[in-house]
Amino acid sequence: MRKILSLALATLFVLGLAVVPASAEIELTLYNNKVEISEALQNIAKVFSDQTEGVTVKVESVGGGADYSGNLTAKHTADQLPDIFVIEGDGDYGLWKDFVTDLSEEKWNADTTLAYLDPEGKVVGFPVAIEGFGLGYNVELLQKADIDPASLTSYSALKAAFEKLDGMKTELGIDSVVSMAASVSGGTWWVAGHHNFSIYLGGGLEFTDTSIVDKYNAGEVDEARLTEYANYVKLLFDFSDQTVLTTGTYDNQLAPFANQKAVFIHQGNWIDPSLKAMNVTFEYDYISHPFNDTQEHKGLYLFAPSFYVINNKAGDEKIQAAKDFLNFLVYSEEGANYMVNEAGMVPAFANITLQPSGGFSKALVRANAEGGNHGVYFGKLPAGTGQSKLAPIFDVFAQDHSDEGVSFLVADLTKLATDLAAGQ
Amino acid sequence: MWDAVFLAPSLIALVMVVILPFFLGIFYSLTDWNGVRPVITYLGFENYKEMFSSVDFLYSFMITLLYTVINVVLVNVVAFLLALLVTSRVRGRNLYRAAFFVPNLIGGIILGYTWQFMFNVFITNLTAAGSLIASKDTVILGMSIVNTWQYAGYIMLIFVAGIQSTPLEVMEAATVDGASYFKRVTRILMPMIANAFTVSLFLTIVNSFKMFDLNVALTNGGPSARFMGQVVNSSQLLTLTIYNKSITTKELAKGQAMSVVLFVVLVVFSLIQVSLGKRREVEA
Secondary structure, three states: OHHHHHHHHHHHHHHHHHHHHHOOOEEEEEEEOOHHHHHHHHHHHHHHHHHOOOEEEEEEEOOOOOOHHHHHHHHHHOOOOOOEEEEOOHHHHHHHHHHEOOOOOOHHHHHOOOOEEOOOOOEEEEEOOEEEEOEEEEHHHHHHOOOOHHHOOOHHHHHHHHHHHHHOHHHHOOOEEEEOOOOOOOOOHHHHHHHHHHHHHHOOOOOOOOHHHHHHHOOOOOHHHHHHHHHHHHHHHHOEOHHHHHHOOHHHHHHHHHOOOEEEEOOEHHHHHHHHHOOOOOOEEEEOOOOOOOOOOOOOEEEOOOEEEEEOOOOHHHHHHHHHHHHHHHHOHHHHHHHHHHOOOEOOOOOOOOOOOOHHHHHHHHHHHHOOOEEOOHHHOOOOHHHHHHHHHHHHHHHOOOHHHHHHHHHHHHHHHHHHHOOO | OHHHHHHHHHHHHHHHHHHHHHHHHHHHOOEOOOOOOOOOOEOOOHHHHHHHOOHHHHHHHHHHHHHHHHHHHHHHHHHHHHHHHHHOOOOOHHHHHHHHHHHHHOOHHHHHHHHHHHHHHHHHHHHOOOOHHHOOOOHHHHHHHHHHHHHHHHHHHHHHHHHHOOOHHHHHHHHHOOOOHHHHHHHHHHHHOHHHHHHHHHHHHHHHHOOOHHHHHHOOOOOEEEEOOEEEEOOOOHHHHHHHHHHHOOOHHHHHHHHHHHHHHHHHHHHHHHHHHHHHOOOO
């Protein structure tokens, strides 16, 4: 018996040796950081693999609270760096700059302005999607309160509207005017630390104007602008549900808006699928973030938050196959359908004309066509600044957003700029 | 010769996953390693110097000490009382024994999220009081309560084993001599099971210093607070600080330096505790 067993095992072993080198197939690994599009991405990868002889694209996903960047580092340490992986801005680029491939010659560059450029101006990152945010509002509730969203283009106008809505709570059946979350413990620190803070960094400026964030990294703040911004944050926090603000999770923040218990929400277009899942049928849209009175605020905040990069250590054949796959996503019907309909994203490429179905995504497409939008630049801060530094600053402010709190917020953000410049 | 062969699998595993990483870790803590870049620069004790002047680290260190003190006391007192209960003649003591132990079988992450809901939603709605973990003044207490709920059952078992191995005659003799229950417990039982205390104190000290999963899930370090003119996360214990430093901001060398300090502190504390505890142990 034992002899037979060992013979069988030996045969298996030899067979294994014989089979593996027989397939000369190229297998690409794409390491995806958006768990919500994982299935759609797997399907499109299969379509591409079926159409392309000798190439299989394998999709691995991690995300939804799991730490993509940490897992990627682990894969690299295990010498299994994927062929296509994701970087999210300058911090990540600094980490992975020895591993990225020059994509300047790719065809899709003609159809996008959002590709990731290295400091020398070479294209190294393929923009996965356009994401963006503004101040989301419930169209019906504003109509009921007789407020024209088109008039909310200044701080004073917004403040007056908030006060009016606050006085109509019982009539409208709402619990709070705004649904905002800024809590470390609830895991919603990024709403404030990444997106809200980007209003200071890029709000009201030309789309490609990075002067404020560059100065911030160099330790300088625009004091008047920072004070205006801090007062705007105070306005949002003052009219928010305090429990959600200080302890709320992502779901806790979405629920009041989805159940028409809050008129406004501070979130990006990525919540469209969640709202759909919460059976939202009412109409909703974006206004800008009118953080001061010195200009008319109409633009939304747009950016490409993540980029596919190709591992330059993967070998020429694999690199070419990976380039082909990215082109396939942009220039095939299936690819366009995948981006817009299957994955529910707003494509960063002008040649794709399909329209997304979610209310906030539609608003982004409209704003992108109209122009006059603002860049989102938290990704230009050093890696981890949002979570390790900005998160506690906004969490403390959420606990005390009095006038004294505002002066603390200004002081904390000023000190942070100095610390960043000193490399701490 | 065969000894070496049979030992080899365990030895290789030990060397690969404990001994080698330990010394590599000490080496990395003296560099600017970020986990990705192949080029590593030797910095000497720069990381250590920076760490001890960083408000974040000092606060985290302080709060971890506080957490440890509270938990060592709370867990051991509760565990000892539970042990007395389940070794007494109370009806259903076997059921209690199992029930007190069950929380220890639940993973820290699940437990953290469950208790987050309990604190933030359930208890607040029931009592109209603020959530314990939403205020910087009470968050450590909240965490300690959950930790005690989870860990006391485990420590209880150690005390139960100790109590059951105590010779009955000694206790009976004391009863005959007219010693009260309180006297019997403090003067006879506690010295008799001093070895159980040594083990329990050691376990609770180490467990408290290394607390991570519950910390991440329950509070993630929040709420934030102001300390020495800077904002810090009021419940971010040492291991979470190390994790954030290493993984979030990708400063693995600095995180590694903190781990080395944690290691040294832990070794010093447990050596002192064990040698003090040993002195109190008596033979029946």
